[in-house]
Structures are given as C-alpha cells and as structure tokens.
Amino acid sequence: MVESSYKRFSYYLLLLPALILYLSIILFPIGMSSVLSLTKWKNFQMVGFIGLGNYVKLFADPGFLRALWNNVQIMLISVLGQIPLGIILAYVLYRKFVKGFKFYEMMIFMPITISSVVVALLWNRIFSPVGIYTYFVKWLTGNPDYVMRISESPYFAMVPLLFVLLWMHTSLYMVMFLANMQRIPKSSLEAAKMDGASESVILWRIVLPALANVIFTSSIFAISGSLKSFDLVFAMTGGGPVDYTNVMSIYLYKHTFTYNNYGYGSAVSLVIVILSVGLISLGRALYGQFQKKFD
Amino acid sequence: MDTLNEIPRGWKIFAQVFLILFTMMTLLPLVWMLYSSFKLQGEIMLYPMSLPKEPTVQNYLKAWNIGHMGSSFINSVIYAGISTALTVFLAVAASFSLTKFGYKSSKVYFSIFTLGLLVTVNSVIAPLFIMETRIGLYNTRIGVILPYITFGLPMAILLASSYIKGIPDSLIEAAIIDGANYLQIFWRIILVLSTPVVATIAILSFLRNWNEFVLVFILTSGDHMRSLPVSINSFAGRLNQDYGMQFAALTIGTLPMIMFYIGAHNMIIKGFGEGALKE
Numbered sequence: 001m002v003e004s005s006y007k008r009f010s011y012y013l014l015l016l017p018a019l020i021l022y023l024s025i026i027l028f029p030i031g032m033s034s035v036l037s038l039t040k041w042k043n044f045q046m047v048g049f050i051g052l053g054n055y056v057k058l059f060a061d062p063g064f065l066r067a068l069w070n071n072v073q074i075m076l077i078s079v080l081g082q083i084p085l086g087i088i089l090a091y092v093l094y095r096k097f098v099k100g101f102k103f104y105e106m107m108i109f110m111p112i113t114i115s116s117v118v119v120a121l122l123w124n125r126i127f128s129p130v131g132i133y134t135y136f137v138k139w140l141t142g143n144p145d146y147v148m149r150i151s152e153s154p155y156f157a158m159v160p161l162l163f164v165l166l167w168m169h170t171s172l173y174m175v176m177f178l179a180n181m182q183r184i185p186k187s188s189l190e191a192a193k194m195d196g197a198s199e200s201v202i203l204w205r206i207v208l209p210a211l212a213n214v215i216f217t218s219s220i221f222a223i224s225g226s227l228k229s230f231d232l233v234f235a236m237t238g239g240g241p242v243d244y245t246n247v248m249s250i251y252l253y254k255h256t257f258t259y260n261n262y263g264y265g266s267a268v269s270l271v272i273v274i275l276s277v278g279l280i281s282l283g284r285a286l287y288g289q290f291q292k293k294f295d
Numbered sequence: 296m297d298t299l300n301e302i303p304r305g306w307k308i309f310a311q312v313f314l315i316l317f318t319m320m321t322l323l324p325l326v327w328m329l330y331s332s333f334k335l336q337g338e339i340m341l342y343p344m345s346l347p348k349e350p351t352v353q354n355y356l357k358a359w360n361i362g363h364m365g366s367s368f369i370n371s372v373i374y375a376g377i378s379t380a381l382t383v384f385l386a387v388a389a390s391f392s393l394t395k396f397g398y399k400s401s402k403v404y405f406s407i408f409t410l411g412l413l414v415t416v417n418s419v420i421a422p423l424f425i426m427e428t429r430i431g432l433y434n435t436r437i438g439v440i441l442p443y444i445t446f447g448l449p450m451a452i453l454l455a456s457s458y459i460k461g462i463p464d465s466l467i468e469a470a471i472i473d474g475a476n477y478l479q480i481f482w483r484i485i486l487v488l489s490t491p492v493v494a495t496i497a498i499l500s501f502l503r504n505w506n507e508f509v510l511v512f513i514l515t516s517g518d519h520m521r522s523l524p525v526s527i528n529s530f531a532g533r534l535n536q537d538y539g540m541q542f543a544a545l546t547i548g549t550l551p552m553i554m555f556y557i558g559a560h561n562m563i564i565k566g567f568g569e570g571a572l573k574e
Contacts, residue, residue, distance in 0.1 A: 010392075010477035011396045011477075012392075013478070014391055014477075014481060015389050015404065017389075018385040018408075018448055018452070019404060021385070021441065021444060021445045022408060025419070025423065025442050025446075026411050026414055026419060026445055026446070027407075028422075028426075029419035029423050029426065032425075033419060033421065033422050089313070092310040093314075097302055097306055097310035097311070098307065098311050098314055104314045104317075105564060106560050106564070107317075107322060108318060109560075110321055110322075110553070110556060112567070113552040113553065114552060114553075115505070115523070115524045115527070115552075116508065116524075117524040117531075117548070118524070118527060121527065121528075121530065121545055122328055122545055125541065126327075130339055130343035130538065132323065132343075134343075167321075171321075175564055175567045179567075180568075199302065199303065224413060228417055230417055230509055235528050238531075252417060252420075252421075253420075256420070256421045262421045262425060266421050266422065269418040269419070270418070272417065272418055273413070276413060277413060
C-alpha cells in the first residue's frame with residue numbers, strides 16, 4: 001500500500017509544522033505554568049515547591065481582589081455597553097435609516113485599526129488639562145479652572161478607561177452584528193412590513209431572535225476578552241494611581257517581571273485561564289437551558 | 296421594499312443624530328491629534344484647540360530620532376509581514392489535512408487547535424519568557440515571530456477549515472485520478488481556491504500582528520528589536536512632557552494603518568464580519 005503510506009506522510013507533513021508550533025508555544029507553556037504556580041522564586045532562582053501557597057496568598061491579597069473587581073467592571077461595560085450599542089448601530093445601518101451607509105460604517109469602524117497603545121496615549125492627552133475633553137467641559141460649565149480629577153478617585157478611577165474601551169471596541173460588535181443581519185432572509189422582513197409591523201416589532205421579533213446565537217458568542221468573547229485586557233490599561237494608567245485601575249494581567253506582569261516571582265505570576269495566569277474557561281462553560285450551559293425553553 | 300420614506304420620522308432623526316455623534320467621536324480625536332502634531336509645546340499649552348499658526352515638522356524629527364522609530368517601523372514590517380505570511384500558509388496546510396484526509400485523529404487535532412482561542416499571550420508569558428531565555432531565543436526576531444504565528448493559528452485554522460470543507464471532494468478525487476499527489480493538490484488546487492479566505496485571514500492577522508504589544512515588550516530588550524507600539528509606549532513614561540513630540544509619535548503610529556484602512560476598508564470590514572460568522 002504505497003499509496004496509503006504516502007497519503008499519511010502528506011497528512012503529517014501538512015499538519016506537523018502548525019502542530020509543533022502550537023504544542024511548544026501554547027500547550028507546553030501552559031503545562032509548565034501549572035507546575036511553576038506551585039513554586040516559590042527568589043532572585044531569578046526557584047527556591048522550592050510550596051504547593052497551593054501562591055493561590056492562598058493571592059486570594060488574601062486586597063491588591064489582587066481589587067484587580068479582579070476592575071476586570072469585572074471591564075466585563076460589565078463590554079457586555080452591557082459595547083454589545084447593546086453595537087446592536088443599535090448595526091440596526092440603524094442595516095435598516096438604512098440614513099443615507100451614506102458605507103461612509104458611517106467606514107468611519108465608525110476606523111479605531112479598530114489603531115493600536116491600543118496609541119489609543120491609550122491619545123485619550124490621556126484628550127483628558128489632560130490641554131485636551132479636548134477638558135476644553136469642552138470648561139466651555140460647558142463656564143469654569144475656566146476645571147481639571148479632570150475622576151481618575152484619582154478610588155471609586156471612579158476606572159471610568160475614563162471604561163469609556164475608552166467603549167470607544168475602541170463598540171464598532172467591532174457593530175460590524176459583527178451587521179454582517180449577520182445582512183444574512184437574514186429579505187423575505188421575512190418584507191412579509192412583516194406587509195403585515196404593518198413597526199420598526200420596534202421588526203427589531204424585537206425578527207432581527208434579535210435571528211441574532212441570538214451571535215449575541216451569545218460575542219458575549220462569551222467579550223467576557224473572556226475582558227479578563228485578559230492588558231495593553232490599553234498598561235499604557236494609559238499602568239494600573240495606577242496606587243492600584244485603583246489595576247487589572248489581573250498587570251498584576252501578573254508586575255509580580256512576574258518586576259518582582260521576578262515566576263511562581264506567583266504563573267498562579268495569577270492560571271486563575272485567569274480557569275476563570276475564563278469557567279465563565280464560558282457557565283455561559284454555554286445557561287444558553288443551552290435558554291434554548292431548550294424556546295424549542 | 297424599504298425606501299427611506301416608509302420609516303417613521305422619529306427613527307430617522309434618532310438614527311441620524313446617533314450616527315453623527317459616533318462618527319464625530321471617532322474622527323475628532325484623530326483630527327486633533329494630526330494637527331496638534333504640527334504645533335510646538337508652547338502653542339499647545341496656550342491654544343490647545345486651535346489649528347497650528349506656524350506648522351512645523353520639528354516634532355516629527357525629534358520623535359523619529361529619540362523614539363528610534365525608524366528601526367521600530369522596519370521591525371514592525373518584518374514581524375507583521377513574515378508572521379502573517381507564515382500563519383496563513385501553515386493554517387491552510389493544516390486545515391487541508393484536517394478536513395480532507397478523513398483520518399480519525401483530525402477531530403482531536405482540530406479541537407486542540409480551537410482550544411487555543413481561549414488562551415492568551417498573558418497566560419503563557421512567564422513560561423514562554425523562561426523557555427526563550429534558556430534556549431537563546433530571547434531578544435531575537437525569530438523569538439518574536441514564532442509566538443506571533445502560533446497565537447494567530449487557532450483563529451486562522453478555524454476560518455480556513457470551514458472554508459476548505461466547502462471545496463468539493465470530487466475536485467480532489469479527479470486530481471488523484473489524473474495522477475496528482477496530495478502535496479501537488481495542496482499547492483495547485485487548495486491554495487489557489489482558498490484565495491478569498493486567505494485574504495480574510497491575512498488581513499485579520501496583519502492587523503493583529505501590527506498592533507501586538509505584550510510579546511515584543513516582554514520577549515525583547517533594547518531599542519533595536521522593538522516594534523512600533525512598544526517604541527510609542529516609551530513616550531508614555533520618560534518622554535511624556537513634550538506633548539508635540541508625543542502627538543507626532545502617535546501620528547506616525549497611526550497613519551500607516553489608517554492608510555491601509557482607507558485602501559482596503561471594504562475587505563477589512565468584510566474580514567471582521569466573516570471572522571465573526573465563523574465563531
């Protein structure tokens with residue numbers, strides 16, 4: 001069977017380069033991460049196994065809990081802010097309520113091409129004493145001495161960041177929803193129009209149910225994405241002032257690369273992976289229940 | 296049959312206002328950044344909103360030299376270009392083998408790959424750093440490119456397989472009867488027929504790779520290995536007091552992608568839309 005062994009050879013020749021890269025750069029480090037998370041490090045040297053010690057320390061650290069809470073805020077703004085706004089934008093464009101569909105889609109989607117670092121520094125300037133935001137508030141309130149102080153507040157320091165995240169990612173959902181809305185059969189919309197359905201009926205009864213699956217998948221990705229956010233927060237605030245805007249990945253970065261504790265850092269990264277997988281499975285289960293009810 | 300007239304006036308006004316607001320929110324910051332980059336520090340402090348009275352390119356010269364942006368730019372082109380090309384090639388090859396060979400193991404490999412969608416750079420960065428330091432890949436270009444490719448693979452394989460699955464088996468069978476071997480089929484049929492999905496994957500990976508930050512930031516040290524986002528980030532710390540220079544650096548970081556976007560916006564928007572359909 002020369003033919004079949006040649007087939008198997010081709011199979012592996014095509015598959016192996018990708019598989020080897022994947023195993024050595026994603027799977028192997030994850031395995032190594034779980035081992036590292038049980039170790040203690042000092043001065044670039046591993047000094048021994050401490051079992052679950054890192055995890056115990058982690059959940060007792062108010063700094064970590066603060067970072068976790070900030071990630072939850074990012075998650076909320078993604079799911080309850082970016083996705084609904086994305087749906088509204090997509091719907092307005094999909095139904096051609098205004099002329100210049102292509103123009104608006106192109107303009108609104110533009111920030112997606114800009115790197116998070118640039119976005120972060122640009123918005124820092126906008127919020128600075130010489131920025132657009134400050135200028136606008138001065139003009140609106142008539143107070144020439146206004147300076148933005150919200151980022152120094154222990155309770156609201158995340159607000160500017162959340163706003164920028166909204167600015168940056170809403171359009172991604174717009175494009176995803178728009179692409180899926182355009183796949184809804186034209187005939188079902190026309191039939192509804194014939195029956196005299198109003199726009200809100202079309203939105204609630206036809207478009208949203210048809211998108212349920214996509215809305216669910218995007219929420220899943222928004223949730224897992226928000227646990228991992230790093231670039232924007234790192235460049236915009238570095239987690240400060242104090243740790244008011246710290247997120248888990250910056251916490252991870254600091255403990256791993258500033259304090260050189262690879263064990264503790266690995267524990268943080270595993271917590272992020274476990275949370276993300278856990279939330280996704282929970283979401284899947286809930287969605288399964290939800291679908292059963294409607295079938 | 297939805298013409299503009301059939302839509303209630305209230306909706307139309309709401310929609311118009313909403314879209315204009317969003318467009319302004321996108322455009323204003325970018326336009327402000329662009330013209331401010333031609334103003335000197337004093338003018339920015341005194342008249343933050345006004346257009347430059349005497350436009351100057353001094354900020355650009357300073358940013359370019361102090362931020363080592365020339366070499367960062369070349370590095371970005373190398374990192375994003377090479378890893379995008381290889382991601383696409385490896386993903387199409389793997390997807391062909393996973394979808395058209397009919398082996399049982401394919402399913403297992405495929406789910407291993409898609410599992411990677413959940414893994415981010417952050418969760419492997421500590422072991423990856425240790426690994427690269429031990430085997431001498433730390434602070435090398437190849438040490439950056441390999442993880443770039445790998446982290447692009449899960450999404451690329453997901454997109455490519457669902458496309459290649461749709462290529463009729465009869466084409467492949469006919470080629471085999473004509474005496475072609477599997478590698479020839481990959482090269483002459485699969486790669487050629489996959490052009491649309493190749494374009495989508497290439498655009499998504501190029502954007503992602505061009506803007507990537509963490510990998511270069513952690514796996515390299517020193518200016519000569521940096522990419523554009525990392526060198527721009529240095530303007531956040533030590534160089535953050537010179538606003539004009541910062542605006543120039545940001546503009547240098549933004550313009551290439553905006554130009555790419557203006558040239559290829561149809562494909563980019565379609566690419567993101569398609570990427571979403573397959574998730």
